[in-house]
Amino acid sequence: MNTIKWILTLSLFFGLLLFCIIGYFYLKASQYDDTPTPSSHADAGVVLGAALWDGKPSPALVERLEVAVKLYQDQKVDYVIVSGGLEKEGVTEALAMKDYLVQKKIPKERILLEDQSSNTRQNLENTKKLLASTQIDNIVIITHDYHMTRALQYAKQTGLNDSLVAPVHSEVLFLPYHKTRESLALIKQSLGF
Structure with a gap:
């Protein structure tokens, strides 16, 4: 009987501890x-990639792209860097984003592609490499608000320390799910994975 009580108490303790840890990272997200x-003003806005639907930006990615369009139209950025290499039907996220921005009247020569990355860390590492061959000194990171904490941590790790932020609040995503998922990604990041 005491063994069962001890196991239940220990299980409750670890359950509460896990709840508190996830809650802390949920607040960070x-x-x-x-x-x-x-x-x-920043020299460039960097749009971090997200899912494609049938080779076109998903509604969530469109939200990020619309912020980039507004920043460009308001002359808050001179260039837009689109970052994402995952392919859907032979089209990378970066290429699909570029096509979307061109349709929104952003000149092709003002759009730079980073089409080799497959996750947030690579988005920022590869963007840093891309910037080395340009005159771009400062950037604004464009991603969803729940994703910004992790994106900024990777930006700092790659030397993009003074990045501005343009967090996008989603009207199309179920945020409790995405924030919880992002909380788990933040835990994984803090553990060094």
Whole structure:
């Protein structure tokens, strides 16, 4: 009887500990929820890739791209870097994003492609490499607000320390699911994986 009670107590303790850990990282994933788009100028906006649907940007990726369009139209950025190498039907995220931006009247020569990455860390590592061959000195990172904490941590690890942020609040995603998923990704990142 004491063994069962001890096991239940231990299980409850670890369950509460896990709940607190996930809750902490859920709050970290929520810290950019109400952050406005930057009012200062950056040389380029970097749109981090997301899913494609039938070779075209998904509604969530369109949300990120629309922020880039607005920043460009408001002359807050001179260039847009689209970052994402995952292919869907022979089209990379970066190419699909470029096509979308061209349709929105952003000149092709103002769009730079980083089409080799398959995750957030690679998005920023490869963007840093791309920037080495340009005159671009400062960037604004464009991604969803729940994703911004992890993106900024990777940006700092790659030397993109002074990046501005343009967090996108989604109207199309089920945020409790995505924030919980992002909380688990933040835990994994903090453990060094």
